[in-house]
Amino acid sequence: MTNLTQKQLDSHWMAYTGNRQFKQDPRIITKASGAYYTDDKGRKIFDGLSGLWTCGLGHNVAEINEAVAEQIKTLDYSPAFQFGHEKSFQLSEKITEFLPTELNRVFFTGSGSESVDTALKVARAYWRKKGMGTKTKFIGRAKGYHGAGISGFSVGGIPANRTLYGQGLDSYHLPHTQVPGTEFTNGMAKQGAERADDLLNLITMHDASNIAAVIVEPMSGSAGVIVPPQGYLERLREICDQHNILLIFDEVITGFGRMGGDCGAIEFGVTPDVMTMAKQITNGAIPLGAVAFKQEIYDTFMEHGGPEYMLELPHGYTYSAHPVACAAGLASLEKIRSENLIARVKEMSGYFGDAVHSLRSSSTLITDIRNYGFAAGITLAAPDGEPAKRPFQVAMDMWEKGFYVRFGGDTIQLAPPFITESEEIDRLIDALSDSFHKLA
Known part of the structure; x- marks a missing residue:
């Protein structure tokens, strides 16, 4: 659990964040290595967005x-x-x-x-x-x-x-x-x-x-x-x-x-x-x-x-x-x-794309899937004019299961690190499939 006080939490006006919701149930990251974060509860979290599209090499890279x-x-x-x-x-x-x-x-x-x-x-x-x-x-x-x-x-x-x-x-x-x-x-x-x-x-x-x-x-x-x-x-x-x-x-x-x-x-x-x-x-x-x-x-x-x-x-x-x-x-x-990582992305992108598109049958609420390279977007139907609601629900469910994905507008977005293995893609997609099945 976080050691931050409520006063400390309140003092930071966070960027592109629902501050009210976050400060009721903070998602605090304490460490990172390879394709994984560690949260304040000691859980390993797969980084499904490479930070913010930033960390294709993974985290804590010795040479850097x-x-x-x-x-x-x-x-x-x-x-x-x-x-x-x-x-x-x-x-x-x-x-x-x-x-x-x-x-x-x-x-x-x-x-x-x-x-x-x-x-x-x-x-x-x-x-x-x-x-x-x-x-x-x-x-x-x-x-x-x-x-x-x-x-x-x-x-x-x-x-x-x-x-x-x-x-x-x-x-x-x-x-x-x-x-x-x-x-x-x-x-x-x-x-x-x-x-x-x-x-x-x-x-x-x-x-x-x-x-x-x-x-x-x-x-x-x-x-x-x-x-x-x-x-x-x-x-x-x-x-x-x-x-x-x-x-x-x-x-x-x-x-x-x-x-x-x-x-x-x-x-x-x-x-x-x-x-x-x-x-x-x-x-x-x-x-x-x-x-x-x-x-x-x-x-x-x-x-x-x-x-x-x-x-x-x-x-x-x-x-x-x-x-x-x-x-x-x-x-x-x-x-x-x-390390020829761009060639690796090219080689793995077919596997990643096919895996992402396999999610189509996970829920009738998925209205579109798009992908290229190591990037994918999944659009969800909006309930009662609230396009951001279901992506938020999916992302929070994924966090609880140990996966970080981005939710923005009516989409879930994926951009795994360039070093991601096929088994990690499989686990990410399986977890997403489960989260989509839960959508109401």
């Missing part, structure tokens, strides 16, 4: 621990502005090895939300540098998630994350790609690519001269693993090229292995102009985010930067390229490569 310990003893902090340290340059080069070759300039942030904010700011600034300052609007997508900042919720398309906060940035939204007839698709659906053409309608309405960028997740994670239909991302790229609009991929979840490829852009064969990243860069050990840009975008700022001592881009964060985070990032990415 050692790199962090050595770095914090050597250089704990280095000023992020006007001075540098070696590991940020080493890490930026390492990151580009996981990206399309055109994305070769990396800017560091402290999180996925900061990465999105950076990408959108740079997009606007880029067009001003090009003499097209009217290009300020953004286009996101329904059910998209792009972090918790004002810019992120503006271009994001999950209603529960938007309605409370009022007016955001000037942005509009494409429809999502869940079309009738694609339910229970294992992998990429054959229908739905035509929804990319809705971008043409938005361009007609607002004119390309006013639109800075389109931002989408190659696969929408937080909305419940919405996989792109065949040809959809290619069509978005084509339309953006035709109308001189930047295409931004938010790969905070899909980067560095989750899709069974180095990143979503490579896995799906479409290169954006800008890519945001975070989470798996450091395996969740230390906060770190990044944004990769095409050479031409970087060169535009350098060419219009004024005298060499001037700032070409007046933007950044106190913790940009933090040396301890960079050390963790280098260790994380080197381990992904040395």
